[in-house]
Amino acid sequence: xxxxxRTALPIAPAARASVHEHSGAALTVVRQEAPxxxxxxxxxxxxxxxxxxxxxxxxLARLAQGFTPRVSLEPPDGLLLEVRGxxxxxxxxxxxxxxxxxxxxxxxxxPLLAFAPTPLAALVAARAGKEIxxxxxxxxxxxxxxxxxxxxxxxPQVVERLKRAGVRTIGAVLRLPxxxxxxxxxxxxxxxLDKLTGTTRELRAAFKPPERFHRxxxxxxxxxxxxxxxxxxxxxxxxxxxxxxxxxxxxxxxECRLLHRQAAATCCxxxxxxxxxxxxxxxxLLAEKLxxxxxxxxxxxxxxxxxxLLPLSLAxxxxxxxxxxxxxxxxxxxxxxxxxxxxxxxxxxxxxxxxDDHRPENSWARSAPPAARAGxxxxxxxxAAGRRPLWLLLVPQPLEVRAGFPRRRGVxxxxxxxxxxxxxxxxxxxxxxxxYLARDRYGVRLWVFRERSAPHGWFxxxxxx
Amino acid sequence: xxxxxxxxxxxxxxxxxxxxxxxLEVLPSGxxxxxxxxxxxxxxxxxxxxxxxxxxxxxxxxxLLPALATLTRGASARWCxxxxxxxxxxxxxxxxxxxxxxxxAVVGGExxxxxxxxxxxxxxxxxxxxxxxxxxPRDIRRLQLAAxxxxxxxxxxxxxxxxxxxxxxxxxxCVAAVGNGAEVTLLKGRGARGVVRLxxxxx
Numbered sequence: 001x002x003x004x005x006r007t008a009l010p011i012a013p014a015a016r017a018s019v020h021e022h023s024g025a026a027l028t029v030v031r032q033e034a035p036x037x038x039x040x041x042x043x044x045x046x047x048x049x050x051x052x053x054x055x056x057x058x059x060l061a062r063l064a065q066g067f068t069p070r071v072s073l074e075p076p077d078g079l080l081l082e083v084r085g086x087x088x089x090x091x092x093x094x095x096x097x098x099x100x101x102x103x104x105x106x107x108x109x110x111p112l113l114a115f116a117p118t119p120l121a122a123l124v125a126a127r128a129g130k131e132i133x134x135x136x137x138x139x140x141x142x143x144x145x146x147x148x149x150x151x152x153x154x155x156p157q158v159v160e161r162l163k164r165a166g167v168r169t170i171g172a173v174l175r176l177p178x179x180x181x182x183x184x185x186x187x188x189x190x191x192x193l194d195k196l197t198g199t200t201r202e203l204r205a206a207f208k209p210p211e212r213f214h215r216x217x218x219x220x221x222x223x224x225x226x227x228x229x230x231x232x233x234x235x236x237x238x239x240x241x242x243x244x245x246x247x248x249x250x251x252x253x254x255e256c257r258l259l260h261r262q263a264a265a266t267c268c269x270x271x272x273x274x275x276x277x278x279x280x281x282x283x284x285l286l287a288e289k290l291x292x293x294x295x296x297x298x299x300x301x302x303x304x305x306x307x308x309l310l311p312l313s314l315a316x317x318x319x320x321x322x323x324x325x326x327x328x329x330x331x332x333x334x335x336x337x338x339x340x341x342x343x344x345x346x347x348x349x350x351x352x353x354x355x356d357d358h359r360p361e362n363s364w365a366r367s368a369p370p371a372a373r374a375g376x377x378x379x380x381x382x383x384a385a386g387r388r389p390l391w392l393l394l395v396p397q398p399l400e401v402r403a404g405f406p407r408r409r410g411v412x413x414x415x416x417x418x419x420x421x422x423x424x425x426x427x428x429x430x431x432x433x434x435x436y437l438a439r440d441r442y443g444v445r446l447w448v449f450r451e452r453s454a455p456h457g458w459f460x461x462x463x464x465x
Numbered sequence: 466x467x468x469x470x471x472x473x474x475x476x477x478x479x480x481x482x483x484x485x486x487x488x489l490e491v492l493p494s495g496x497x498x499x500x501x502x503x504x505x506x507x508x509x510x511x512x513x514x515x516x517x518x519x520x521x522x523x524x525x526x527x528x529l530l531p532a533l534a535t536l537t538r539g540a541s542a543r544w545c546x547x548x549x550x551x552x553x554x555x556x557x558x559x560x561x562x563x564x565x566x567x568x569x570a571v572v573g574g575e576x577x578x579x580x581x582x583x584x585x586x587x588x589x590x591x592x593x594x595x596x597x598x599x600x601x602p603r604d605i606r607r608l609q610l611a612a613x614x615x616x617x618x619x620x621x622x623x624x625x626x627x628x629x630x631x632x633x634x635x636x637x638x639c640v641a642a643v644g645n646g647a648e649v650t651l652l653k654g655r656g657a658r659g660v661v662r663l664x665x666x667x668x
Contacts, residue, residue, distance in 0.1 A: 464527070
């Protein structure tokens with residue numbers, strides 16, 4: 001037993017001098033001590049006396065994850081944050097304290113907040129209402145000494161017996177001999193004191209928020225128009241944003257359901273061009289989408305369910321305006337695609353690409369909207385073909401024929417030799433056509449063809465523009 | 466005053482003298498005769514221009530294509546968007562004219578003016594072309610502001626009858642097919658007036 005080898009030692013030396021006194025004995029003891037100096041932990045302990053629900057503590061823990069990844073719950077009313085690595089972001093303890101109190105304030109909570117090198121010390125000081133800021137273990141015992149024993153939350157019997165022995169503060173209990181304390185008051189209590197002073201290291205379970213986001217909100221009164229629904233959705237979307245931000249995730253698709261009294265729920269699926277987490281951005285798109293939806297009945301409740309969660313690439317603001325000096329345009333193009341699709345439907349915007357086919361109808365295809373370009377452009381050489389019109393009619397338009405010549409707003413003047421396009425026998429959509437460049441009486445140049453097969457009809461297929 | 470050293474010093478691009486008009490950022494149109502007539506020596510780099518045509522196919526696209534080809538081939542070129550075109554732009558012909566197809570997007574025909582304003586103001590496009598039948602003067606002013614905000618060259622094609630209406634567009638011109646080429650009449654623009662004949666559009 002480690003405690004037995006140091007029978008005469010106090011539980012924690014009150015000052016440096018006593019460490020030297022017993023340094024010979026201390027060296028023989030193998031202990032896992034919390035590290036000192038750089039790399040040492042610094043814990044912020046939050047005591048929340050006015051906490052209503054356990055849900056609120058979890059909500060606060062999610063907010064706290066914006067300050068540090070190491071957050072630990074101490075139900076029912078405590079929260080611990082390891083903040084050594086975050087200090088420089090808030091220019092020290094004072095800045096971090098202000099930020100934490102503000103975060104609690106946004107949930108309507110007023111915390112008692114203490115900083116100490118061990119988690120238990122931070123929590124105990126906060127419970128005792130003493131908002132200490134102790135950064136090193138050397139000063140810890142001095143700061144803890146005047147605190148009442150009740151802050152340790154031991155069982156009433158233990159506290160009562162200590163009180164009868166004249167021990168009322170943490171400082172007094174730390175001066176008691178180790179072996180005697182363990183025998184008379186319990187080994188668990190001794191272990192608590194070791195964790196309090198950092199003699200043994202306390203390992204705390206990190207808080208892990210639930211990974212699923214599914215919210216339902218009942219409306220206070222049935223909504224008949226879009227405006228109140230959008231206001232409610234804005235609140236849900238802000239929750240979604242908080243949920244996504246701590247995980248560095250974004251949504252690609254979002255399912256919103258509007259529930260009615262009798263009619264089947266109205267479903268509205270929002271598809272985004274790039275993973276997004278910004279509540280205002282999503283709310284704007286949702287407003288566009290909802291404005292196209294007719295409500296069959298007043299809405300009683302809302303549901304929000306993100307379908308696809310993807311890692312969010314953190315937006316790096318370019319120094320340059322989009323497009324100049326090679327500034328990126330990804331954000332602008334995604335915003336544009338989403339806005340057009342939300343108002344005009346999914347097919348609102350498309351790109352163009354070439355296909356390897358001689359038939360004009362099959363030589364191009366619609367494609368997904370172009371992505372932002374990286375690096376310089378290298379294009380395949382233009383296909384070797386005769387002159388092609390800039391406009392193509394999706395369906396060739398039959399032309400009136402008089403005396404063997406095609407007419408459109410008057411007689412057409414054929415300007416070129418015929419170019420024969422004969423292709424596609426293998427897939428049933430074969431064409432055999434003679435294409436001509438023609439000009440009408442207004443000077444508009446047209447691309448017309450005559451079918452080689454009977455009845456040798458003339459068609460307009462393109463305009464040169 | 467005729468000191469050549471002083472004259473050279475004053476040519477320094479950082480020196481701006483009050484009597485010279487503000488430098489306009491322009492884009493060569495690819496036609497020397499047209500560049501000479503356009504204010505600043507080319508198409509404006511941002512802002513709205515109106516091209517009035519008696520009918521589709523009067524040479525209005527051939528007039529723009531050299532400039533569009535230059536725009537889409539830039540190292541970090543933004544998009545070139547066609548809003549509500551009357552027919553489908555024919556991809557092989559665009560490529561043959563030197564346009565980089567991976568910069569071209571086509572926006573469907575419903576609510577063309579709203580879509581055009583979104584496209585112009587988004588900042589995602591180098592140029593945007595739109596075909597609209599009857600935009601109100603108020604709409605055109607909004608489009609002009611959106612084009613300046615998004616630093617985009619907006620081109621609005623309108624029927625020739627619109628020449629009688631006033632317009633907030635920075636530049637207005639009228640195109641008519643003549644022979645193998647076209648006749649361009651400048652209707653409005655800073656100091657731009659006159660008629661330019663382009664005898665032929667290339668091959």
